[in-house]
Amino acid sequence: MGIGIQKMNQERKLRDVKPSLVKSFNKYKYYYVLLLPGLIYFIVFKYLPMGGILIAFQDFKVTGGIFSSPWVGLKWFRILFDSPDFWVALKNTILISFYKLVFNFPAPILLALMLNEIVNRVFKRVVQTIVYFPHFLSWVVLGGILFSLFSVDTGILKLFSITTSPLMNPDTFRGFLVGSEMWKEIGWGTVIYLAAMAGINPELYEAAKMDGANRLKLIMHITIPSIMPTIVILLILRTGSILNAGFDQIYIMYNPLVYEVSDVLDTYVYRLGLTMGRYSFASAAGLFQSVVGLLLLLFTNWLVRRMGERGLW
Amino acid sequence: MKIRTGFGDRLFQIGNATLIVIFSLATLYPLWYEASISFSSSAGALKGGLIFWPREWTWEAYRVVFSSSYIWLAYRNSITVAAAGTCLHVLLTAMTAYPLNKRGLPGGKLVTFLILFTMLFGGGMIPTYMLVKSLGLINSLWALILPGMISAFNVIVMQSFMRTIPEEVEESATMDGANPLRIFFTIILPLCKPVLATIALWECVALWNNFMQALIYLNDKSLYTLPILLKQIIAGQQLMAESGQYTDSSTETVIAATIIVTIIPILLTYPFLQKHFMKGTMLGSVKA
Numbered sequence: 373m374g375i376g377i378q379k380m381n382q383e384r385k386l387r388d389v390k391p392s393l394v395k396s397f398n399k400y401k402y403y404y405v406l407l408l409p410g411l412i413y414f415i416v417f418k419y420l421p422m423g424g425i426l427i428a429f430q431d432f433k434v435t436g437g438i439f440s441s442p443w444v445g446l447k448w449f450r451i452l453f454d455s456p457d458f459w460v461a462l463k464n465t466i467l468i469s470f471y472k473l474v475f476n477f478p479a480p481i482l483l484a485l486m487l488n489e490i491v492n493r494v495f496k497r498v499v500q501t502i503v504y505f506p507h508f509l510s511w512v513v514l515g516g517i518l519f520s521l522f523s524v525d526t527g528i529l530k531l532f533s534i535t536t537s538p539l540m541n542p543d544t545f546r547g548f549l550v551g552s553e554m555w556k557e558i559g560w561g562t563v564i565y566l567a568a569m570a571g572i573n574p575e576l577y578e579a580a581k582m583d584g585a586n587r588l589k590l591i592m593h594i595t596i597p598s599i600m601p602t603i604v605i606l607l608i609l610r611t612g613s614i615l616n617a618g619f620d621q622i623y624i625m626y627n628p629l630v631y632e633v634s635d636v637l638d639t640y641v642y643r644l645g646l647t648m649g650r651y652s653f654a655s656a657a658g659l660f661q662s663v664v665g666l667l668l669l670l671f672t673n674w675l676v677r678r679m680g681e682r683g684l685w
Numbered sequence: 686m687k688i689r690t691g692f693g694d695r696l697f698q699i700g701n702a703t704l705i706v707i708f709s710l711a712t713l714y715p716l717w718y719e720a721s722i723s724f725s726s727s728a729g730a731l732k733g734g735l736i737f738w739p740r741e742w743t744w745e746a747y748r749v750v751f752s753s754s755y756i757w758l759a760y761r762n763s764i765t766v767a768a769a770g771t772c773l774h775v776l777l778t779a780m781t782a783y784p785l786n787k788r789g790l791p792g793g794k795l796v797t798f799l800i801l802f803t804m805l806f807g808g809g810m811i812p813t814y815m816l817v818k819s820l821g822l823i824n825s826l827w828a829l830i831l832p833g834m835i836s837a838f839n840v841i842v843m844q845s846f847m848r849t850i851p852e853e854v855e856e857s858a859t860m861d862g863a864n865p866l867r868i869f870f871t872i873i874l875p876l877c878k879p880v881l882a883t884i885a886l887w888e889c890v891a892l893w894n895n896f897m898q899a900l901i902y903l904n905d906k907s908l909y910t911l912p913i914l915l916k917q918i919i920a921g922q923q924l925m926a927e928s929g930q931y932t933d934s935s936t937e938t939v940i941a942a943t944i945i946v947t948i949i950p951i952l953l954t955y956p957f958l959q960k961h962f963m964k965g966t967m968l969g970s971v972k973a
Contacts, residue, residue: 396789402864410781410800413834421815423808424811427812486704487705490701502709503708505955510894512919514715516940517719518715586694624916641810646810659809
């Protein structure tokens with residue numbers, strides 16, 4: 373008898389579930405129609421390539437495709453870690469990213485603090501219009517301008533009788549990458565900080581001034597603490613991309629004279645995979661890059677939250 | 686109440702403003718230099734040094750640029766990609782964001798997670814290249830449009846904007862018997878104009894400047910977009926410089942003219958771009 377009741381209950385449950393599923397599908401069908409193209413896009417262009425990472429564990433042959441190429445386990449990773457070129461690229465990536473982090477991350481904060489002190493509105497707007505502009509240009513355009521400006525034949529180097537372009541000199545090339553990125557992005561980087569500063573309650577400043585605080589003290593004790601959450605979030609995002617030293621910029625500006633100091637993981641993967649056609653090997657290098665990037669992001673976020681600031685999630 | 690500004694404060698103001706002016710001029714100079722070169726004669730350009738005004742004013746470089754059929758083709762290709770890519774991107778981003786804002790939507794949370802996850806991890810250059818190749822898109826302008834048709838970040842921006850639309854707007858339309866498709870296209874989309882404009886401009890500039898995908902996916906010179914054509918012209922000149930044979934001494938000015946021609950659309954729309962880009966950064970930072 374117990375079994376009979378159980379069965380009846382089960383049947384009732386099924387009956388209840390089914391119509392409600394159909395009903396909710398009917399209720400939401402138009403939403404699914406809207407969602408479908410986007411869902412297909414993410415599956416095809418984002419998740420299929422994630423599946424394609426499997427070729428890093430295969431000896432991929434174009435003729436066989438991903439389904440019939442032989443599995444080779446971690447072979448490509450062993451070859452990768454034994455390859456001196458890989459270590460050079462990794463070292464360059466970390467160095468260039470590190471320099472960019474140290475110099476180009478604080479630079480917009482400093483500029484934003486300076487701009488925030490400007491009282492004259494027209495002057496401020498003119499400056500903003502000028503310094504934001506390079507952000508809208510591509511690296512090809514900027515690369516072309518810099519080649520011309522710093523060429524020993526035509527540019528400003530003639531004034532100083534310098535005979536080696538910093539773009540052709542291994543000692544200065546990394547510095548040039550950092551400097552030119554700063555030139556391009558410093559202005560635009562201030563936008564988000566200026567927005568955060570605009571949101572600070574003016575009464576805080578008034579109160580501090582009454583207590584006799586000077587400008588520097590106002591900046592140190594009110595402005596900077598108020599934009600700290602913004603700084604932290606941007607820093608986390610930046611850390612997550614530390615293994616992306618910037619493909620466009622480097623690919624456009626580097627040349628055989630400076631390969632040894634500027635070949636980074638992105639250009640290494642590009643060369644292996646798309647110039648030499650070693651798909652499996654290049655995918656292994658690319659996978660290494662994205663996994664380490666993900667781990668760094670998770671680690672920084674964890675660290676920031678432990679320190680009591682709000683993280684990304 | 687007025688607070689007395691002391692001597693130290695005024696000194697600070699002047700020093701700060703001076704530094705900012707110097708910095709702005711340093712930002713502007715390379716662009717000014719390039720524009721001046723483009724209007725100079727090739728002999729004038731090769732003299733080098735600081736250039737503040739075209740040397741021996743001439744339109745020669747522009748004549749050379751515009752007489753090449755490739756620059757026109759590249760212009761056409763760039764405009765095609767930017768226009769088609771932007772329209773698709775904006776429409777699909779809105780279509781994806783809208784249903785995901787509906788709280789009760791079965792499976793909505795899962796799809797949101799799938800989309801957000803792509804911000805953290807991706808297949809990378811080679812697997813994506815192989816996908817594009819197997820879809821038969823190599824040497825097609827679609828290869829520059831389809832792989833970036835939606836971005837997770839823009840979906841988030843769009844969602845946070847849509848949340849500011851009062852629910853009553855939709856409720857009254859539903860009572861009048863309109864279905865969600867109709868509501869989306871006739872009510873929601875028009876209300877989203879500010880955020881649509883912002884995302885459209887982001888995408889448009891990104892597509893106009895897109896270099897890497899053009900490099901990877903296009904081999905046919907008649908399909909080249911402006912960035913990749915420019916890169917090829919510059920590379921050609923570099924090669925000549927390295928091997929020490931300046932056969933055509935006007936290359937310097939021709940490159941400068943090509944660069945100026947490439948950035949003219951950006952320059953013309955810049956006031957507009959700047960305004961909307963700044964708004965967008967605010968939208969994005971609300972979420973972050």
